[in-house]
Amino acid sequence: MTNRVPDRAGRHELAIRRMGIDTYNEPIVYLRRDSAVCRAEGFEAQARIRLSTQRKSIIATLNVVSAELLDQNEAGLSEAAWRLLSPVDGEHAHAAHPEPVHSLSAVRGKIHGEMLGAGAIGEIVRDVAAGRYSPVETAAFLTACAGERMSHAETVALTRAMLSEGRRLSWPKTPIVDKHCIGGLPGNRTTPMVVAIVAAAGLVIPKTSSRAITSPAGTADTMEVLTPVELDLAAMQRVVEKEGGCLVWGGGIGISPVDDILIRIERLLDFDSDGQLAASVLSKKAAAGSTHVVIDMPVGPTAKVRSAAQAARLSRLMTEVGAEVGLCVEVLQTDGTAPVGRGIGPALEARDVLQVLQCESGAPLDLRARSIALAAAVLEMGGRAPPGAGSGLAAQLLDSGQAWSKFQAICAAQGGLRTPPRAAFQRVFEAPAGGRLSAIDNRRLARIAKLSGAPKAPAAGVELHVALGSAIERGQPLLTLHAESRGALDYAAEFAEEGGMALTIEA
Amino acid sequence: MTNRVPDRAGRHELAIRRMGIDTYNEPIVYLRRDSAVCRAEGFEAQARIRLSTQRKSIIATLNVVSAELLDQNEAGLSEAAWRLLSPVDGEHAHAAHPEPVHSLSAVRGKIHGEMLGAGAIGEIVRDVAAGRYSPVETAAFLTACAGERMSHAETVALTRAMLSEGRRLSWPKTPIVDKHCIGGLPGNRTTPMVVAIVAAAGLVIPKTSSRAITSPAGTADTMEVLTPVELDLAAMQRVVEKEGGCLVWGGGIGISPVDDILIRIERLLDFDSDGQLAASVLSKKAAAGSTHVVIDMPVGPTAKVRSAAQAARLSRLMTEVGAEVGLCVEVLQTDGTAPVGRGIGPALEARDVLQVLQCESGAPLDLRARSIALAAAVLEMGGRAPPGAGSGLAAQLLDSGQAWSKFQAICAAQGGLRTPPRAAFQRVFEAPAGGRLSAIDNRRLARIAKLSGAPKAPAAGVELHVALGSAIERGQPLLTLHAESRGALDYAAEFAEEGGMALTIEA
Numbered sequence A, B: 001m002t003n004r005v006p007d008r009a010g011r012h013e014l015a016i017r018r019m020g021i022d023t024y025n026e027p028i029v030y031l032r033r034d035s036a037v038c039r040a041e042g043f044e045a046q047a048r049i050r051l052s053t054q055r056k057s058i059i060a061t062l063n064v065v066s067a068e069l070l071d072q073n074e075a076g077l078s079e080a081a082w083r084l085l086s087p088v089d090g091e092h093a094h095a096a097h098p099e100p101v102h103s104l105s106a107v108r109g110k111i112h113g114e115m116l117g118a119g120a121i122g123e124i125v126r127d128v129a130a131g132r133y134s135p136v137e138t139a140a141f142l143t144a145c146a147g148e149r150m151s152h153a154e155t156v157a158l159t160r161a162m163l164s165e166g167r168r169l170s171w172p173k174t175p176i177v178d179k180h181c182i183g184g185l186p187g188n189r190t191t192p193m194v195v196a197i198v199a200a201a202g203l204v205i206p207k208t209s210s211r212a213i214t215s216p217a218g219t220a221d222t223m224e225v226l227t228p229v230e231l232d233l234a235a236m237q238r239v240v241e242k243e244g245g246c247l248v249w250g251g252g253i254g255i256s257p258v259d260d261i262l263i264r265i266e267r268l269l270d271f272d273s274d275g276q277l278a279a280s281v282l283s284k285k286a287a288a289g290s291t292h293v294v295i296d297m298p299v300g301p302t303a304k305v306r307s308a309a310q311a312a313r314l315s316r317l318m319t320e321v322g323a324e325v326g327l328c329v330e331v332l333q334t335d336g337t338a339p340v341g342r343g344i345g346p347a348l349e350a351r352d353v354l355q356v357l358q359c360e361s362g363a364p365l366d367l368r369a370r371s372i373a374l375a376a377a378v379l380e381m382g383g384r385a386p387p388g389a390g391s392g393l394a395a396q397l398l399d400s401g402q403a404w405s406k407f408q409a410i411c412a413a414q415g416g417l418r419t420p421p422r423a424a425f426q427r428v429f430e431a432p433a434g435g436r437l438s439a440i441d442n443r444r445l446a447r448i449a450k451l452s453g454a455p456k457a458p459a460a461g462v463e464l465h466v467a468l469g470s471a472i473e474r475g476q477p478l479l480t481l482h483a484e485s486r487g488a489l490d491y492a493a494e495f496a497e498e499g500g501m502a503l504t505i506e507a
Helices: A036-041 A079-085 A103-111 A118-129 A135-145 A152-164 A191-200 A219-224 A233-243 A257-269 A274-287 A308-324 A346-357 A365-381 A390-399 A402-414 A442-451 A486-499 B036-041 B079-085 B103-111 B118-129 B135-145 B152-164 B191-200 B219-224 B233-243 B257-269 B274-287 B308-324 B346-357 B365-381 B390-399 B402-414 B442-451 B486-499
Strands: A013-018 A028-032 A048-052 A057-065 A074-077 A092-096 A177-181 A205-209 A245-249 A292-299 A328-335 A425-430 A435-440 A461-464 A477-483 A503-506 B013-018 B028-032 B048-052 B057-065 B074-077 B092-096 B177-181 B205-209 B245-249 B292-299 B328-335 B425-430 B435-440 B461-464 B477-483 B503-506
Touching: A013 A079, A028 A036, A028 A048, A028 A079, A036 A092, A057 A079, A074 A079, A103 A118, A103 A135, A118 A135, A118 A152, A118 A257, A135 A257, A135 A274, A135 B135, A135 B257, A152 A274, A152 A308, A177 A191, A177 A205, A177 A274, A177 A365, A191 A205, A191 A219, A191 A245, A191 A346, A191 A365, A191 A390, A191 A402, A205 A219, A205 A233, A219 A245, A219 A346, A233 A245, A233 A402, A245 A402, A257 A274, A257 B135, A274 A292, A274 A308, A292 A308, A292 A365, A308 A328, A328 A365, A346 A365, A346 A402, A346 A461, A365 A390, A390 A402, A425 A486, A442 A461, A442 A486, A477 A486, B013 B079, B028 B036, B028 B048, B028 B079, B036 B092, B057 B079, B074 B079, B103 B118, B103 B135, B118 B135, B118 B152, B118 B257, B135 B257, B135 B274, B152 B274, B152 B308, B177 B191, B177 B205, B177 B274, B177 B365, B191 B205, B191 B219, B191 B245, B191 B346, B191 B365, B191 B390, B191 B402, B205 B219, B205 B233, B219 B245, B219 B346, B233 B245, B233 B402, B245 B402, B257 B274, B274 B292, B274 B308, B292 B308, B292 B365, B308 B328, B328 B365, B346 B365, B346 B402, B346 B461, B365 B390, B390 B402, B425 B486, B442 B461, B442 B486, B477 B486
Parallel strands: A013 A074, A028 A057, A177 A292, A205 A245, A292 A328, B013 B074, B028 B057, B177 B292, B205 B245, B292 B328
Antiparallel strands: A013 A092, A028 A074, A048 A057, A048 A092, A425 A477, A435 A503, A461 A477, B013 B092, B028 B074, B048 B057, B048 B092, B425 B477, B435 B503, B461 B477
8 A cells, every 4th residue: 555645653655666777786776856765855866865665764865756767655776775774575665864873973073083983993894884884875885095104003903804704614624725916917716726726735724705796707706607505505615515615706795894995995096005905805705714825916017916015015914814814924026027828718718727727738837837836825824734835735736637627526526617718709819910920908908808798708808829929920910809790790800900919019 | 969879989979868866966977877988897786987078178076877767868967967968958968987187196196195286276176166076086095184184284275276166356455354153053143234234334345155054044045044155156246236235145255166065074074174164264264255254163062063172273274375375364252152143043143133233122132242243343344443352343334333234235135135934833841841051952953943843934944032141940831942834843842842943951
């Protein structure tokens, strides 16, 4: 029953309608300008609004609708609002002004130079997790904490607060090892090898990975062309129990609900905050139950970490904060100047991974070398090799086929090993002139791969045939575009032809 | 002609549709998830997108639509996007990734503690004015500048940059005087008296005012029940030429396009930034062509300025920055603890204004006293009275009826003096017990006035019958609710009854 007059508490009953509008993770509520609730409560566009059913309540941003999109007594929900409120059929809601968010005074204090106590940080993180912060409020919090304005104590408190939101995994034995890469480098897909090598050595590595948000492939996207990755917690635990390792998508496990919200706004703002980064990575690793973590930190002029000084500062921060939350952390600074391997795109990267694991003669050496270096660090941290001997052990596990066997077993446990798809449409680009390959524009290469259809079209992407610094002959193949449709191929090819192929050849 | 395949430049032609969704001043573009442009460009919800016609181009935030709200080759526009792109009938658009906003690197530098140069500040303000900043980016800029992180030089540069965006008025003679109130106090409607008094004294005061955004009435809303206020620049100039003063809505003049964008985000964040506030007020006053400005600064525990130290700091900043942009500024610190006058709501406040101007015996003394004090400061600054004599002159101009005559003449020039409407529905609330009125909750009073319908229903609001500190007898009328409909009256009354009437009576 709908009812346009207020009930005893002055609340207007609203029928709920799913609008089919995706605003990513920002809940939006749509109301008619001439609805009783807008008129009575004085709601205006972009106001914050609390919408409640008998079972649930959310805070959202209001968009005011003047046209025929809604009935006068309806509340429309964006996809995020729909997920959060999860109304049952025929359920009604009422709208109200939200109570003030108390922790925002702590954020205002921080903006004015005060330090945040652990209690205030806990409250902020709980409010962010509950969706009480609007995007601009979240941006203000992140900005107030950026630029080295977070103390060591604040970073530790933030890590602990993020850790206490969401699920925390525990495992029957220690050590639990893990690896993490800070800042994407196209093709830097070392995780499958590291997991296979260290699990083959008998260590436990319950690895969760993310999907691409702005890049042509995340580790989860690459692994998905090889095996199912959307496992729930119970299935993931069974795989780890059986094989000592897994390679699953982290989104299904629910260990870092706050992190997704903060990272999204940080991406929009495109700025680095060492404290935030440390808290984000370390809280996720601790929540996954890890005890020993190796961090791959690519350093280069277009990488996330750009200078040796920043690398040193961030490494120290991560090591120290890690220790405070019970994590043994080791940071490996790596070359961040050029892509790794040959493929950019889920299936093309999976082919590189398989070549390295199967020790094919043509396997990309840079990907192999990085994988061995990272696995070595994990093996030494986890006590499987004495200092300096990790590298030899990692190479031996790879060359003997033990890592490949372990990888196959993990994939079998996750639901079966698949053969990566091949793109139906390909186009080769040849060198217009000879010379030396003096620069690679990583961002442009990633853009071309995305225009080809990656990561949604898993076979799509860019295959690089030449390495930075190598001599190029006129007419030599430089790269191949892969696409799943003729249209996408033409589109990416046209973009590559018009603006250049992201490769600089010096005569 | 619509065309779903890319043109030579890889651009997909899109038909434009007005969605009828009001997102205040944030331009939103809606595209189908399965549209060619989303698939080819890899656009995701909340991405920034450039939408261009042959004549215009905007940057907007993308919302992805999955349902039947749009055709596959349509681009939907929010109201703000529609205003900015202002498409002609049948015009098509194409979508692209926006080029990076260069001035955001300066914002990132500021976040990391660098100073902003005048050139960088100019670039930021131009980009904000052009709509190139998303709300979260604007929030990051404001946060990075808050908490006394703006130097004197940066504040001056920001004031100048805001001044150079938008229109700047000039007047044939000097001085041009003005007054401004920082931070709302319910009922503090001194502007009509100040303008009438100083114009009666022969000074030129081209006053622009704003409408309510979150309060029950702005000065423009109150003046609108007395006379037309939506004058364009030419009409405003004619009024000022004829009468020496005006009382118009500033939104029609177009002198501060950036300020509206920044203030909106500041309101959402609810924090003060002295530098931003100074730049906002002073750039608007300088753009209006003023040379001498008196600032009313209410100081109190729930006012915008809360302490004597903050008041002193902000007063000094405004005076010094004003001098650098050619403005003579004087700040009057006033009592910010209680509402002024009796009415809260456009027509009720207009009645207070008329009573003071007409020197009725029952006119609210506090409103009269404040008006005289502010007018006195303007008269002394403008050279119409020697120091210390402004107050006497102001009182004399008011008591002699000269101010009231001037006010009537200004209203006549603006289109005619109107009689404020009276609300059809009223309800009196009486004191449930005797005692002393020890506290007034300004925010709650404002809320009740808004629930009654103010400012959209101009006759609606709250009429206060008692003053802070006065003795109250049981059964004495405390306040009267005014509403234009029975429903609104019941709604506001129910709210007032359930949660208390915002007045504390101590036995």
